[in-house]
Amino acid sequence: MDSYLLSLRIFGEMTTLHMGSHLWVVINSDRVASEIISKRATITSERAHMPISSDLISNGKRSVLQRSATWSEGRRLMRPLLTGPLAKTFVKWQDLESAQLLLSCLQSPEKWYLHHSRYATAATYGVVAGHRLNKSEEELAEYRKVTKEFLASLFNTTVDFFPILSRIPRPLQLWRQQWEAVGLSHRRIFKKCWGPIKEKVEEGLAGDSWVRDVLLKSDKGREEEALYLTNSVISAGGDNIRMTLNTFAMVSIHYPQAFQKCRQEIDEVCGGRGVRLRLPGLEDISSMPCLCAFIKELLRWRPVVPLIPPHQLTEELKYAGFVFSVQTNFVINTVAICADCEQPEKFLPERWLDGSGNEAILTHRFWGFGGGRRVCIGYKAAQPALFLALSRLICCFDFELNGNYDSKRLNHGSTTEPFPVRVSKRSSTHEHLIWKEGAARGLC
Numbered sequence: 152m153d154s155y156l157l158s159l160r161i162f163g164e165m166t167t168l169h170m171g172s173h174l175w176v177v178i179n180s181d182r183v184a185s186e187i188i189s190k191r192a193t194i195t196s197e198r199a200h201m202p203i204s205s206d207l208i209s210n211g212k213r214s215v216l217q218r219s220a221t222w223s224e225g226r227r228l229m230r231p232l233l234t235g236p237l238a239k240t241f242v243k244w245q246d247l248e249s250a251q252l253l254l255s256c257l258q259s260p261e262k263w264y265l266h267h268s269r270y271a272t273a274a275t276y277g278v279v280a281g282h283r284l285n286k287s288e289e290e291l292a293e294y295r296k297v298t299k300e301f302l303a304s305l306f307n308t309t310v311d312f313f314p315i316l317s318r319i320p321r322p323l324q325l326w327r328q329q330w331e332a333v334g335l336s337h338r339r340i341f342k343k344c345w346g347p348i349k350e351k352v353e354e355g356l357a358g359d360s361w362v363r364d365v366l367l368k369s370d371k372g373r374e375e376e377a378l379y380l381t382n383s384v385i386s387a388g389g390d391n392i393r394m395t396l397n398t399f400a401m402v403s404i405h406y407p408q409a410f411q412k413c414r415q416e417i418d419e420v421c422g423g424r425g426v427r428l429r430l431p432g433l434e435d436i437s438s439m440p441c442l443c444a445f446i447k448e449l450l451r452w453r454p455v456v457p458l459i460p461p462h463q464l465t466e467e468l469k470y471a472g473f474v475f476s477v478q479t480n481f482v483i484n485t486v487a488i489c490a491d492c493e494q495p496e497k498f499l500p501e502r503w504l505d506g507s508g509n510e511a512i513l514t515h516r517f518w519g520f521g522g523g524r525r526v527c528i529g530y531k532a533a534q535p536a537l538f539l540a541l542s543r544l545i546c547c548f549d550f551e552l553n554g555n556y557d558s559k560r561l562n563h564g565s566t567t568e569p570f571p572v573r574v575s576k577r578s579s580t581h582e583h584l585i586w587k588e589g590a591a592r593g594l595c
């Protein structure tokens with residue numbers, strides 16, 4: 152898939168494809184993405200109708216695929232996650248769960264990829280639910296499978312390219328039964344997650360949280376919408392951060408010099424010679440430009456969302472000598488845009504250190520979070536989530552090669568170790584620090 156997306160660059164900044172009943176325009180450059188998705192956001196923020204991914208698999212309720220009329224209310228409810236008191240609560244959970252991540256890596260380093268997954272889900276779950284994630288590994292695996300199946304359905308079925316097919320009589324819709332069954336199984340797993348969250352709020356046992364303070368306070372109170380919205384946030388937050396942390400593990404073995412450079416920077420601030428050893432925290436962001444650039448390069452080097460869901464045009468658009476009619480679907484080709492730089496295959500964090508100070512702003516000249524009105528609701532939370540986890544892992548653990556691997560194969564969908572890495576504590580002093588910080592947070 153990625154090499155096909157990359158190959159589309161030979162057609163220039165835009166590739167037009169007549170697929171299904173509408174024109175599809177794949178955007179391959181930062182410049183065109185800015186012009187069409189950002190500057191014309193008022194007319195390029197509708198979602199295409201996707202009868203399979205949206206209607207059948209998502210019951211019409213996964214926010215990321217909803218058409219504007221139904222999406223706007225959910226989006227309004229999600230916004231407090233980005234700003235105000237809940238953004239601070241989010242950071243509190245990221246701090247706690249990253250301390251847990253270190254403890255888990257100490258206790259069972261061979262399960263590093265499962266610890267990444269739990270951290271990513273737990274940090275988002277905490278702010279959403281107001282209590283700690285209390286799911287077993289099996290439940291988390293089941294949850295990941297739902298996200299995997301949903302993502303695999305995008306851009307993958309003829310019916311989603313020919314939405315008109317959803318109008319033929321139901322008995323003739325031969326695909327329907329299969330995808331309806333997938334949708335029902337997703338709903339069952341979402342309900343299993345939603346039930347206890349709601350109960351804890353109703354029993355007065357949930358702390359400050361998005362479900363308690365925003366979602367259930369809204370006057371709508373529609374159960375199905377709440378169930379899907381809650382799971383939309385937990386699964387989107389959990390999975391994208393998980394995949395980025397796994398990309399980090401790959402970079403650690405494939406580009407050890409880049410890893411060491413970040414460690415040196417961290418040590419200078421948090422525990423080199425003459426400095427008392429401590430865990431890095433968010434107050435250190437401005438002192439760690441190399442790490443911030445490293446994080447941005449992780450996102451660029453192997454973008455976790457290769458193709459952004461379609462942004463549909465709601466008015467005719469004249470641009471660059473073309474006339475695009477209503478319902479044209481614009482798709483941001485993240486893979487191609489991320490490769491639009493010098494030596495794209497190389498992992499070079501320095502490319503983000505241009506003196507502008509924008510290395511800590513993940514959406515600056517980076518399209519992996521989408522754009523316009525539909526931009527990822529969690530992009531501001533992603534920065535501290537990645538900064539806390541990675542600064543602390545780099546500070547306290549060594550990552551070494553432990554077998555054969557291919558740096559292009561991250562195997563994000565794997566249920567076992569995606570590639571062979573040996574994780575070990577850096578020293579007994581660092582081990583002591585991990586236990587001390589865990590105890591200070593009531594984790595051990």
Ligand code: HEM
Nearest residue numbers: 214215384387388391456519520521522525527528529533
């Ligand atoms: C590496 C981290 C992340 C990446 C790369 C990422 C990427 C994306 C992308 C590409 C979209 C679709 C945007 C569009 O259509 O233009 C999206 C939507 C979304 N993301 Fe993220 N995301 C990340 C982290 C998070 C986090 C931490 C959260 C949790 C709060 C989150 C929650 C969501 C939600 C709820 C949506 C749907 C928004 C809507 O329907 O309006 N994401 N994300």
